[in-house]
Amino acid sequence: METITKKSEHFPLVRDRLKNFHGKQVLYVSWDHHTMICAPIALLVEPDMTFGELVQQILPGTAFAKHPDYSRIDWAKVEWLSSDHPFIPRPSTALLAQGLGHKSFVRMRTPGLNGIAGTGC
Amino acid sequence: MTNFATSKPPVHKMNLKEKYGLMTRDLAWETSYQPMDKVFDQLGLEGIKIHDWDKWEDPFRLTMDAYWKYQAEKERKLYAVLDAFQQNNGQMNISDARYVNTLKLFLTGITPAEYNAHRLFAMLGRQFPGAGAAIACQMQAADELRHVQTQIHSISQYNKYFNGLGDHRVMNDRLWYLSTPKSFFEDAISSGPFEQMIAISFALEYLLTNLVFMPFMSGAAYNGDMATVTFGFSSQSDEARHMTLGLECIKFVLEQDPGNLEIIQGYLDKWFWRGYKVLGLVAMMLDYMLPKKVMSWKEAWQIYFVQNGGSLFNDLSRYGLRLPKYWEQTVAEAEHLSHQVWNNFYNFTGAAAMHVWLPSDEDMEWLSAKYPDTFDKHYRPRIEHYRELEAQGKRYYNDNLPMLCQVCQVALISTKMDDPTKISHRELDHDGEKYHFCSDGCRDIFQAQPDKYVSAWLPAHQIMQGNCFEPGVDPEASGFDAMAEVMKYFHVTPGQDNMDYKGSVDERNWNEWKGFTKDSETKSS
Numbered sequence A: 001m002e003t004i005t006k007k008s009e010h011f012p013l014v015r016d017r018l019k020n021f022h023g024k025q026v027l028y029v030s031w032d033h034h035t036m037i038c039a040p041i042a043l044l045v046e047p048d049m050t051f052g053e054l055v056q057q058i059l060p061g062t063a064f065a066k067h068p069d070y071s072r073i074d075w076a077k078v079e080w081l082s083s084d085h086p087f088i089p090r091p092s093t094a095l096l097a098q099g100l101g102h103k104s105f106v107r108m109r110t111p112g113l114n115g116i117a118g119t120g121c
Numbered sequence B: 001m002t003n004f005a006t007s008k009p010p011v012h013k014m015n016l017k018e019k020y021g022l023m024t025r026d027l028a029w030e031t032s033y034q035p036m037d038k039v040f041d042q043l044g045l046e047g048i049k050i051h052d053w054d055k056w057e058d059p060f061r062l063t064m065d066a067y068w069k070y071q072a073e074k075e076r077k078l079y080a081v082l083d084a085f086q087q088n089n090g091q092m093n094i095s096d097a098r099y100v101n102t103l104k105l106f107l108t109g110i111t112p113a114e115y116n117a118h119r120l121f122a123m124l125g126r127q128f129p130g131a132g133a134a135i136a137c138q139m140q141a142a143d144e145l146r147h148v149q150t151q152i153h154s155i156s157q158y159n160k161y162f163n164g165l166g167d168h169r170v171m172n173d174r175l176w177y178l179s180t181p182k183s184f185f186e187d188a189i190s191s192g193p194f195e196q197m198i199a200i201s202f203a204l205e206y207l208l209t210n211l212v213f214m215p216f217m218s219g220a221a222y223n224g225d226m227a228t229v230t231f232g233f234s235s236q237s238d239e240a241r242h243m244t245l246g247l248e249c250i251k252f253v254l255e256q257d258p259g260n261l262e263i264i265q266g267y268l269d270k271w272f273w274r275g276y277k278v279l280g281l282v283a284m285m286l287d288y289m290l291p292k293k294v295m296s297w298k299e300a301w302q303i304y305f306v307q308n309g310g311s312l313f314n315d316l317s318r319y320g321l322r323l324p325k326y327w328e329q330t331v332a333e334a335e336h337l338s339h340q341v342w343n344n345f346y347n348f349t350g351a352a353a354m355h356v357w358l359p360s361d362e363d364m365e366w367l368s369a370k371y372p373d374t375f376d377k378h379y380r381p382r383i384e385h386y387r388e389l390e391a392q393g394k395r396y397y398n399d400n401l402p403m404l405c406q407v408c409q410v411a412l413i414s415t416k417m418d419d420p421t422k423i424s425h426r427e428l429d430h431d432g433e434k435y436h437f438c439s440d441g442c443r444d445i446f447q448a449q450p451d452k453y454v455s456a457w458l459p460a461h462q463i464m465q466g467n468c469f470e471p472g473v474d475p476e477a478s479g480f481d482a483m484a485e486v487m488k489y490f491h492v493t494p495g496q497d498n499m500d501y502k503g504s505v506d507e508r509n510w511n512e513w514k515g516f517t518k519d520s521e522t523k524s525s
Helices: A051-061 B016-023 B064-087 B097-127 B131-159 B168-174 B176-189 B193-222 B226-256 B260-278 B280-289 B297-319 B327-333 B337-347 B361-370 B375-391 B440-448 B459-464 B482-490 B505-514
Strands: A025-031 A041-045 A079-082 A085-087 A104-109 B419-423 B426-430 B433-437
Touching: A041 A051, A041 B459, A104 B433, B016 B064, B064 B131, B064 B226, B097 B131, B097 B168, B097 B176, B097 B193, B097 B280, B097 B505, B131 B226, B168 B176, B168 B482, B176 B193, B176 B260, B176 B280, B176 B459, B193 B226, B193 B260, B193 B280, B193 B297, B226 B260, B226 B297, B260 B280, B260 B440, B280 B297, B280 B337, B280 B361, B297 B327, B337 B375, B361 B375, B426 B440, B433 B440
Parallel strands: A025 A104
Antiparallel strands: A025 A041, A079 A085, A079 A104, B426 B433
């Protein structure tokens, strides 16, 4: 079946291109076994922010910090995934420089901390 | 001109068959100034082949004049009841003011969808060269408009007494959770004519309609809302006609050409999944919002989809159709769906246009009995934690924006099939951009038509792009409060239309009107 489509710079309309976020980028973060935070959070961040800054400056201001497990996290033991694959972040490297570009998805696991009373909530 | 007053009555009174012929089928004609395929120019685009439009059967054989007569009669009855409801302050007879929140969800989520259905069928009626199909679509377009009007009129009585019902049109366009039903209809309305028909007439009206109307209407009846029950009954007779149109369409198309099967099955797979994702709101409504409960989401899904849908697909298997892809997943997820959707609203009540509340002990017992395998294990501990926090005055709110699925636009709240404590996530790289999905079903839909879904208006991203402020707002101004400005854009008044029911204006008014004292204020009448 032949269809006629007009290819132009306006089609298709990609609504969430990086340039539409005024110099910032979107980063999604999820915390496995902590479903009190009902969904991964979407953060608007500077692409040259380091991973260490994300952990030390941004996450404490998010819904994650309201979870009773948050204050007990041993950050040295946190396991990270990027796009669902194991990932070892470099704390002093910029997000973009370690492959965490626009709309990247980072997942964290905190061994030993598995939600409210260990139920995964 | 003939003088009708003095001329003799016509000798021959038409019988029903002649009338039907003259007033439906004979209204179609072969065009001569323009070729037929130019006049009906969308028909060839989907690859569906129709060889003989005359094979379209109209099970109802309804003529236009009979249609107007029936509908007028229904309206007279409906408005007589609505008048009585208003004059007798029927809104005071509901089980509890919490119930009104289901109406807020209905008016902002479903009523605008009926309007979109009206637009869709008005356009579809223009697209089919077969008179039988065209007239059925035109009648349905008028029906849907009637539903919009009667719903607004019925619920307007509640708008005089309760918050959150004042601006359904703008809310439907802008509020984050309403982008799910809104995008469902916009996806349908921008599809080819046959896909529209399968999406709305078959997947929605035939396969899933009971899961939308039954919970709301039975819920209304159980909770003493006679206005909603009455418009529900009034619509129901139209729905029967709509369902028949959906079934007739699918049989007609499949009988016309063997090549149509694969396309139709693809539409069915897609629209079943799209519809299922919208129904998450109904699941929450049934399990968490009705003060007097009708049945659980799991039971509703079992009866209306697994049993009724299953026997429907048994009938349709002779055409080669099978049950929609991933249907088994929806059955397994019925154990979790309502709990996860409710948690989404508990997290983000600050940005909604309705109230939330924690289930009572009695509600928890009910949930535990209805969901013996999942509620106590996975969901009760979370609710008990919320209770403790509320008791300490530290109510938990999520002030972040959630990650949304590119297709269904629901936040990524669904969990993995083998682990309800891990979020389900699918990802694709397409044309240099990353896209995220809640499920295989949504990812497949994207992959089939990426050019369509890359343009999705995802509320979380739109807020971050600065597109959800009213005109003239300056984000650079000092003291700029982004979320407060977003609420203005949503037309939501914080603390009045949203947040917890406990302590709300709705609760205070209700207790005052009903004469409840402080001790009995959480009890229903």
